[in-house]
Amino acid sequence: MRALLWRDLRLAVRAGGGFGLSLAFFLIVCTLVPFGVGAGGGQLSRIAPGILWVGALLACLLSLDRIFALDHEDGSLDLLATAPLPLEGVVAIKALAHWLVTGLPLVVFSPLLGVLLHLPDAAQIWLVLSLLIGTPALSMLGAFGAAITVGLRRGGLLMSLLVLPLYVPTLIFGAEMVRRGAIGLDVTTPLVFLAGITLATLALVPFAAAAALRVNLR
Amino acid sequence: MSIWEYANPVKFLRTSGTVLPWIVAGAALCTIGGLVWGFLTPDDYRQGSTVKIVFLHVPAALMAINAWLMMLVASLIWLIRRHHVSALAAKAAAPVGAVMTLIALITGAIWGQPMWGTWWEWDPRLTSFLVLFLFYLGYMALWEAIEDPDSAADLTGLLCLVGSVFALLSRYAVNFWNQGLHQGASLSVAPGERMSAIYRYPLYLSMLGFFLLFLALVLIRTRTEIRRRRLAALLAREHRA
Amino acid sequence: MSLISVRDLAVVRGGLRVIEGLDFDIPAGQALVLRGPNGAGKTTLLRTLAGLQPAVAGEIICPPESIAYAGHADGLKPALTVAENLSFWSAVFGGPGSGPALSAMNLTELAARPAHTLSAGQKRRLGLARLMVTGRAVWLLDEPTVSLDTASVALFADMLRAHLASGGAALIATHIDLGLAEISTLDLTAYRAQPGRKPARPAGFNEAFA
Numbered sequence: 001m002r003a004l005l006w007r008d009l010r011l012a013v014r015a016g017g018g019f020g021l022s023l024a025f026f027l028i029v030c031t032l033v034p035f036g037v038g039a040g041g042g043q044l045s046r047i048a049p050g051i052l053w054v055g056a057l058l059a060c061l062l063s064l065d066r067i068f069a070l071d072h073e074d075g076s077l078d079l080l081a082t083a084p085l086p087l088e089g090v091v092a093i094k095a096l097a098h099w100l101v102t103g104l105p106l107v108v109f110s111p112l113l114g115v116l117l118h119l120p121d122a123a124q125i126w127l128v129l130s131l132l133i134g135t136p137a138l139s140m141l142g143a144f145g146a147a148i149t150v151g152l153r154r155g156g157l158l159m160s161l162l163v164l165p166l167y168v169p170t171l172i173f174g175a176e177m178v179r180r181g182a183i184g185l186d187v188t189t190p191l192v193f194l195a196g197i198t199l200a201t202l203a204l205v206p207f208a209a210a211a212a213l214r215v216n217l218r
Numbered sequence: 219m220s221i222w223e224y225a226n227p228v229k230f231l232r233t234s235g236t237v238l239p240w241i242v243a244g245a246a247l248c249t250i251g252g253l254v255w256g257f258l259t260p261d262d263y264r265q266g267s268t269v270k271i272v273f274l275h276v277p278a279a280l281m282a283i284n285a286w287l288m289m290l291v292a293s294l295i296w297l298i299r300r301h302h303v304s305a306l307a308a309k310a311a312a313p314v315g316a317v318m319t320l321i322a323l324i325t326g327a328i329w330g331q332p333m334w335g336t337w338w339e340w341d342p343r344l345t346s347f348l349v350l351f352l353f354y355l356g357y358m359a360l361w362e363a364i365e366d367p368d369s370a371a372d373l374t375g376l377l378c379l380v381g382s383v384f385a386l387l388s389r390y391a392v393n394f395w396n397q398g399l400h401q402g403a404s405l406s407v408a409p410g411e412r413m414s415a416i417y418r419y420p421l422y423l424s425m426l427g428f429f430l431l432f433l434a435l436v437l438i439r440t441r442t443e444i445r446r447r448r449l450a451a452l453l454a455r456e457h458r459a
Numbered sequence: 460m461s462l463i464s465v466r467d468l469a470v471v472r473g474g475l476r477v478i479e480g481l482d483f484d485i486p487a488g489q490a491l492v493l494r495g496p497n498g499a500g501k502t503t504l505l506r507t508l509a510g511l512q513p514a515v516a517g518e519i520i521c522p523p524e525s526i527a528y529a530g531h532a533d534g535l536k537p538a539l540t541v542a543e544n545l546s547f548w549s550a551v552f553g554g555p556g557s558g559p560a561l562s563a564m565n566l567t568e569l570a571a572r573p574a575h576t577l578s579a580g581q582k583r584r585l586g587l588a589r590l591m592v593t594g595r596a597v598w599l600l601d602e603p604t605v606s607l608d609t610a611s612v613a614l615f616a617d618m619l620r621a622h623l624a625s626g627g628a629a630l631i632a633t634h635i636d637l638g639l640a641e642i643s644t645l646d647l648t649a650y651r652a653q654p655g656r657k658p659a660r661p662a663g664f665n666e667a668f669a
Contacts, residue, residue, distance in 0.1 A: 082511065084551075
């Protein structure tokens, strides 16, 4: 398992691995939004939580097809399925690698983008915390979508259609948490729901994703 | 004799062929009857004649949710007991459910315009129906995208399972996110909030009609799917020989 | 004692049985070569034995975790070096180190090269060297000699001979003669599934609805 994690991380940082791409995408989204809606009148700070969360979600979505597609193409997935690792474990490790490569950088750099979007200082801590709690669920659900579409030639667009509705609860609670933090309300309820969704996702979705992979390897 | 015998495609075709005309007739009678009766009811003292769209809106919304439930049950039967007809029935129900969702959304918008002064409001019920519609779209797109029927049945079954959990979660998340304008359940059992009998009976009839309509459409579509599969199977056998 | 036995096996491709009633045993130190025209079900049989797809009938008797499968694709990561590719699979399978495997397939000099700079034949050699680091007894090989030159085929035959001599076994789908005394052949044409019979347990939509 550790060897698989190391391999995936090493592949991500080597040439063509796409490390940092989603971070750059996140930055671009957050730069474009003020051009679209205007920067004055304090409206940016009002919509900043939503923009930041939607941006993080899209940045995460962008790199999902790499989770399994490359391994399926070069035959590694067949070999991993015959290896003495449970396929559920393989899914979990690959989702973890995806999170370390795309989710964690987003979490770390989000305060910077929060400043760009005039997010109130009080909400910064909640932004980081909500992304830290919520993005692992995004990676795991993405792994499920990637597992379902892995055998398809042009699965990318279809995968977005399958995965984005699954992101709705996480997005709602995550953005709500930041919004409440920004206006000084209690954030406990969305925090608990967000954490609950993430934990349940991490515990159950690997089984569904592994089942989908088995079907696609037949 | 067990109920599973109906999972045999030949038996299913024969039995559904006999009952189908009756269901179609019942659906036509109840739907048209319910809608006409509903149209002839007097205007509501608060909502005026706009209330009459309820006879279309509520049954469609009801069947939109029930169609997904039926798909969930059929998918589970397929994943657990591997009855092929069950998988095809789930596939057949999806477009019907999606159209029901669309009817509920559109009639809701038409009703909302005079009532709330806007075509679309990000109200929890409307929003969760929109999310449900997205789930239907994804499910149908997945069926279309996969060529091998066995893989397609398995993967869409899995998607239906996971999607059901998240559709339910979305429902509560959306509720939490925005307490809306939408009125409570139309057939609430709480006293004092009940619809008057004048509206209630045509609504019941219309609901029955939509249920039969759904049943008839799903049966017809399932029969078509079975025949398509049989055609594909015969071709595959010929290619192999 | 046989390392892998198959009893009355039926395997499926595209929702239809391709092979039925297959029986064979491969004892330790022996290799079996599968023959048969295209579409006879060689790849399907190997994937079924590897556990990548379920068998619809019959049983496969072999000790757990004793099978190493090598298909058409080599499972190499172009961005990793030859040595890194091998040591990854060695770590995943918990097998022996990659040194002997590298020298057996004459890859020692290429060890530090990234896999994307290798030629097709060199990649294939690396893919075959992977079998040695799995440390597993039963090798299932699907057309192992594709894109290998004569010298490399000889290298592979030597590696296979050493594996069999150390008590391993192999099932190989190939059309070339490896020149090994330990090899017997099995023609799959005889086990071709008969269409028309309605099986008790349909393998897929194509059998359930025909």
